[in-house]
Amino acid sequence: MNRNLLFIEGFKLFKRSRAWIGPVLVFLLIIISFPLTLDVNSDNPPQIYLSFIWISTLLVTMLGTELIFSEDFEDGTLEQYAVNDRLIEIVFYKILVHWVLIGIPLAFVAFLFILSLNISIYISSIALLCLVISNLIFINFFSLGNALSLKKGSILGLLITIPFLIPVLIVLGKITTSTLFGLSLVGYLSLLVGVMILVASFIPFIISFILRTHLE
Amino acid sequence: MHFLEAQNISYKINDRNILRSITFDIGFGELVKISGRNGSGKTTLLKIIIGLTKQTKGSLKRNSKEKICFLGHKSGLKNYLTVRENLLIQGLKIDSLNLGLLEKLNLKRHIDNSVGTLSFGQQKKLSLIRILNAKERIIILDEPFVGLDEESKNVLREFMNSIKKENRSLIFTSHIDLEDSYREIKIDE
Numbered sequence: 386m387n388r389n390l391l392f393i394e395g396f397k398l399f400k401r402s403r404a405w406i407g408p409v410l411v412f413l414l415i416i417i418s419f420p421l422t423l424d425v426n427s428d429n430p431p432q433i434y435l436s437f438i439w440i441s442t443l444l445v446t447m448l449g450t451e452l453i454f455s456e457d458f459e460d461g462t463l464e465q466y467a468v469n470d471r472l473i474e475i476v477f478y479k480i481l482v483h484w485v486l487i488g489i490p491l492a493f494v495a496f497l498f499i500l501s502l503n504i505s506i507y508i509s510s511i512a513l514l515c516l517v518i519s520n521l522i523f524i525n526f527f528s529l530g531n532a533l534s535l536k537k538g539s540i541l542g543l544l545i546t547i548p549f550l551i552p553v554l555i556v557l558g559k560i561t562t563s564t565l566f567g568l569s570l571v572g573y574l575s576l577l578v579g580v581m582i583l584v585a586s587f588i589p590f591i592i593s594f595i596l597r598t599h600l601e
Numbered sequence: 602m603h604f605l606e607a608q609n610i611s612y613k614i615n616d617r618n619i620l621r622s623i624t625f626d627i628g629f630g631e632l633v634k635i636s637g638r639n640g641s642g643k644t645t646l647l648k649i650i651i652g653l654t655k656q657t658k659g660s661l662k663r664n665s666k667e668k669i670c671f672l673g674h675k676s677g678l679k680n681y682l683t684v685r686e687n688l689l690i691q692g693l694k695i696d697s698l699n700l701g702l703l704e705k706l707n708l709k710r711h712i713d714n715s716v717g718t719l720s721f722g723q724q725k726k727l728s729l730i731r732i733l734n735a736k737e738r739i740i741i742l743d744e745p746f747v748g749l750d751e752e753s754k755n756v757l758r759e760f761m762n763s764i765k766k767e768n769r770s771l772i773f774t775s776h777i778d779l780e781d782s783y784r785e786i787k788i789d790e
Contacts, residue, residue, distance in 0.1 A: 393690045400682055461675025468651045468671040468741075601654050 387474060394478040398486055401452075405486040408449035412491050415441045416498045431504045435512060435561045438495045439554055442516060443523055447543055449487040450527040453479055454596060458535055467600050472593040480521075480528055480589060488520030511564050514574070515557055518581050522553055525588040532595040553580065603628045604665035604739065604770065605650065611658035612645055619645050622659070625786050629738060630768045632761055632783040634775055641788050643774035644674070647743055650772065670735040673743045676728035680717035684708060684727060687716055691731045702730050706753055722748045729753070733760050740764065742773040 398405055419437055457463045457475075466475045496513040500506065526546045534542030560573045603626040612620040619642040627633050635643050648654035649661060651671055678687050684703070685695055693699055695712075703709040706726040708719075716724060725748040732740060733756070746754055758779075764771045 389692060393692070396686075397679065397682075397690060400679075400686065456679075459675070460679065461673050461677045464653065464673055464675065465671055465677050467653055469668050597653075601648075 387478075390471075390474055391478045391481065394475070395482045395486070398482050401456075404452060405449065405483075405490075408445045408487055409490050409494060411448060412441060412445040412494055415445070416495070420502070430565075431499075431502070431508060432561055432565060434499065434502055434504070435508075436558065438499065438512065438516070439519070439557045439561075442491055442495060442520060443547075443550060443554065445491060446488065446520055446523040447527050447547075449491075450483055450524055450531060453483060453528050453531050454535055454592075455531070458596070458599065463596055464600055467597055472596055473589055476528070476589040476592045476596070480524055480585070483524050483528075484521050488524055489517060492516035492520055508564050511560065511570065515560055515577065518577050519553055519557060522577075522581050522584050523550060525584045526550055529588050529592055529595075532592045532599075535596070535599050553577070556580075602664065604663065604667065606662040606664065607650075607659065608661075609659040610646070610649060610656045610661060612642065612649065612654070613657045620649075620656070620788060623786070623788060624659075627770060627772060629770050630765055631770050632765055633770070633772045633786060634779070634783045635772065635786045635788060636774070636776060637788040638776065643776070643788060644743055646786075646788060647673075647741060647772070647774055651741055665739070667738045670732060670737040670740045672728060672732050672741075672745065676724050677731075678716045678724055678728055681715060683715050684712045684719075687727065688730065693731065693734055699730060699734070702733055702756075705756055706730070722750060722753075725749060726753050729757060733757075738769045740769065740771045742771070744775060745773050746775055746777060746779075 416438070419434075419441075423433075454463065463472065463475070466472050492513055495516055496509055499509040499512050526549055527543060530542035530544075530546035532542070533545060534540070556573055556577055560570060560577070562568075563570050563573060605627045607623060607625050610620055610623045611618065623646065625633075635646055637643050645654060649656050651669055677691070679690065682690065688695060688699060700709065703712060706729070708723060708727060711719060711723065716727065719727065729745065729749075732742065732745075745757060749757065761771055761783075
């Protein structure tokens with residue numbers, strides 16, 4: 386692992402505070418406003434809140450990865466890395482720092498929100514674990530979408546990648562149901578971890594190939 | 602030994618010939634200028650040399666796995682970071698060597714200013730500091746003199762001369778005539 390490159394990518398994202406504080410604040414606003422739209426007297430099942438958390442995390446992650454490659458593409462940084470075949474490294478580190486500075490904080494904010502709704506610590510912890518894993522999957526796919534639409538605006542690429550994330554949302558839904566009914570989670574969690582490993586191992590290679598074609 | 606051998610390189614885009622059958626080779630210790638009119642394909646040829654673009658005809662053989670230091674039209678600088686921070690993310694230390702370079706290029710007083718507040722010329726000078734620190738044996742620059750004042754051009758010329766002495770190689774594009782001694786690859790014809 387090239388710690389210097391990892392530090393550089395982390396430093397760049399950290400200094401562009403709007404890029405990582407912004408999505409976390411948007412997420413905070415969404416989750417604060419959501420309970421206000423529900424009837425306070427009714428007994429809303431935790432499943433509603435968890436489903437809402439999965440969907441809003443997905444959308445906020447999309448927002449957080451919007452500029453993941455465009456800035457380095459515009460200012461020539463990607464070109465400089467491509468010359469010495471270092472695109473794959475840079476893609477990997479970019480995804481990693483976005484996960485650390487956006488994905489993991491979002492998971493913790495969601496965890497605190499779920500706890501504040503008097504949902505058990507067990508369910509909240511399972512949700513935290515699922516979010517930490519699924520956010521890495523989301524960030525990888527949205528990075529792929531952004532790489533695809535680097536010269537054409539970000540919406541098109543993101544629209545292409547969202548359908549690939551629907552199975553992940555289905556698995557998250559199944560985990561929610563299993564947790565609430567006390568069923569075994571091992572199968573679904575293993576599936577989620579497996580998808581995360583596959584996605585995190587292969588998507589950076591596809592992205593670096595796409596970026597290279599943009600630089601030609 | 603030549604680290605780069607190009608045979609009949611041609612490049613065509615949408616039925617328009619950008620480069621036509623260009624042959625050259627480059628060895629270490631050489632200073633090579635690629636010259637030509639605007640739109641003659643100088644940048645395209647550089648992109649072919651660094652492997653970002655594939656020629657439509659001809660062969661390009663690289664006999665060395667040496668790393669390349671490249672500076673294109675785009676500076677690679679981050680507008681939201683200060684001069685100091687930009688040097689840091691380029692892997693450079695703020696030591697006496699770089700402080701001296703900043704002084705020579707009249708950038709020292711801007712060290713804690715954000716790059717977004719600098720002029721085009723100042724940004725160009727700042728991007729050159731990475732090149733002046735380069736350890737790579739092959740350096741490739743696209744229009745390095747554009748936007749530079751005379752003092753900065755002299756700093757770059759001194760650097761170019763040192764490259765030759767150190768048996769490294771520098772390939773650059775320019776459409777202006779320079780007094781320095783270099784080999785020229787003309788791509789107008």
